[in-house]
Amino acid sequence: MVPRLKTALTGPLQDLERRILERMPDIERWFRAKWHEHEVPFYASVDLRNAGFKLAPVDTNLFPGGFNNLNPAFLPLCVQAVQTAVERICPDARGVMLVPENHTRNVHYLSNVATLENVLKQAGMNVRIGSLIPDLAGPTRVEASNGASLLLEPIVRHGRRVGVEGFDPCMVLMNNDLSGGPPAILQGIDQPVAPPLAAGWYNRLKSHHFEVYHTVAQEFAELVGIDPWLVDPYFGVCGEINFQERAGEECLASNVDWLLGRIRAKYAEYGIDEKPFVIVKADAGTYGMGIMTVHDTAEVQGLNRKQRNKMAVVKEGLEVTSVIIQEGVPTFEAIDDAIAEPVVYMIDRFVVGGFYRVHAERGRDENLNAPGAQFVPLAFESPCLPDLAGPTGCAPNRFYAYGVIARVAQLAAAIEIGELEARSGTPAAAPSPVVA
């Protein structure tokens, strides 16, 4: 379910938002049934773009790193949801080992870890932070930007159990996206790991996620009675890219061309006066590196050295060998003239809050997950009674639609994780180039 949250927009509900709001009981029932079939991820964050005519996820993160950007008023929701999540994974739990990213110099990220630690503690857990930093000599205290102090401890393993010195946790909660692969010390252990190691970025492909999302979105669209395209961005994949060696440029150009054509046709069908564009990004990896906006096929032909360097590498120096070419969804939300996109946070099957990622120097057709982005926590909307049949002046609950689409993406991620686990830890094969 989705708490009533304030959005950047104040205008009347768009047709899509209204349809989703009207079908609320059916949608919630659909989700309940789905969560009986698929194990819900421990947590997730979904980046959305709302173009007014279209509302779609553009990225689904299974190791959310922005809990510190949530409004503190949301923490009780987080705590309540964490209790449900822990109850499911480890009903006898008292101890959770939280495994964060290794970059201890990012003090904002450390604030995220501190917030998460606090949520777990308030949910009644004993929490220790187990670090994967290879040369961590012993317990090490680091300071976060929010004033919190974190104690990072080396992970120790005894047989098939892991923990930190003097602490045998019931479960391991990963907040490390495993771009570098599954750590040996966490493999083959008895304790449950959430999200599972198979969900790490070393193993995930955005194209796989959106392939699953495509299927789930079809079913959702049928339920709500809409054209699936309204919630599902077209995409294609080029699996054998080497930017430095200019390999795969033809595949890239033909996909861009094909996608721009399909988007143009849809825009014509709906009378949308926008210039179609696509986003090219690394198929594996995160952190908004290696991303470009393309309006014309010529832009991906004959990339110069600087452009190629930018696209060639993502986090932890991983080389980009596969890219996803995704329909661009322009955002029509702005806060104080700066372009904004909502990021929705979920724990277990609950929307627990979110924030706007705002970038003053980026356009409405650009990736906002880039240096210079700022975060505006979402606030609760003052409720007014009665809900849907409210008097004039009762703000429409636009955010409900955001929470729904974010959960459709979360459901896709759940199915995706199931498939990755079934492949038992081997990296996911790239799907066929053109899927949508």
Add this chain to the structure above:
Amino acid sequence: MVPRLKTALTGPLQDLERRILERMPDIERWFRAKWHEHEVPFYASVDLRNAGFKLAPVDTNLFPGGFNNLNPAFLPLCVQAVQTAVERICPDARGVMLVPENHTRNVHYLSNVATLENVLKQAGMNVRIGSLIPDLAGPTRVEASNGASLLLEPIVRHGRRVGVEGFDPCMVLMNNDLSGGPPAILQGIDQPVAPPLAAGWYNRLKSHHFEVYHTVAQEFAELVGIDPWLVDPYFGVCGEINFQERAGEECLASNVDWLLGRIRAKYAEYGIDEKPFVIVKADAGTYGMGIMTVHDTAEVQGLNRKQRNKMAVVKEGLEVTSVIIQEGVPTFEAIDDAIAEPVVYMIDRFVVGGFYRVHAERGRDENLNAPGAQFVPLAFESPCLPDLAGPTGCAPNRFYAYGVIARVAQLAAAIEIGELEARSGTPAAAPSPVVA
């Protein structure tokens, strides 16, 4: 779990509060295990008294009537918890029939119903209000004090299913405390009824609740390492009272005498400089009618006509035939010089908020649930990191202890309901007079 809430008190944590806060992981684990053994009530509210040295429930309501007194900021917590509750009872649910009290002239109570309806709707349910008003001709619109409008509809029954015209709900949610007995139209139906009819006040006895609470509190006290008396009020019962005919006065006097003596001994043991008192109230029923504060056995001997009339009848004209004599717990909380007692609200196994019941004209040893009481919604406390090891200036989370004791009472209610249901609808027998 308990959201961080502001309390009326600002002083340092009392020893009891601190012990409870320190044992948080063990306590939460204990509750998780208990909710595997006993079905958690759909919702409950618990009136608490905090004497500083002692923190205890004084009433547990299974049909809470003050959702309108919760801070609107808590509604998302309520919505999230309702989803869990509905999921448990009726996973395929889209439709809930809410059955309120019949008194439509209490516009504040109608605000409670409207708030509950809104929470259910926001949780994705279709909600209709089925009324037990005997002569309700057809759908009738009534206005609540908060501006909401409610449509009361006559309950219709087809075979073993109930609903309202054109609506076949998946479950029936009772917000009617059934002081008048289980309505025939709701008996023997196929749909789940929550809380069950057996939990109605026609069938509950406060003494039975506190008898179960006594057992649960023993176990809890052992877990936390405290004297059970610190969370458990002594009580006795007189089962054959007739105030009008002065029957049972001796039993009352001897119980009062016995309890005052026991309290005096405990006060001496802990060096507490308070005047012991007991509360005499109807063993069945609610709404704070028929309650008196007694400091001396002589006060219950030779009651005058006015006092006897006041004690003789509770809600819906029910005659008082049994009373519980309970150790009085003085409240040491006050808001603006008015005596205050916390009321904690739970949905499913989650604390979702609460408020202070405040009465400017009552003393700290008196019942506050009386005409003239006002309600001060609890606010979230601004969280500070880290939690327990916080720097000076970080407010102690005193409310956590309140949420724990309220949940111990809720657990007792769960066991109590199970026992009432096992007796399959026959009224609970009064336990032996002296139990504590």
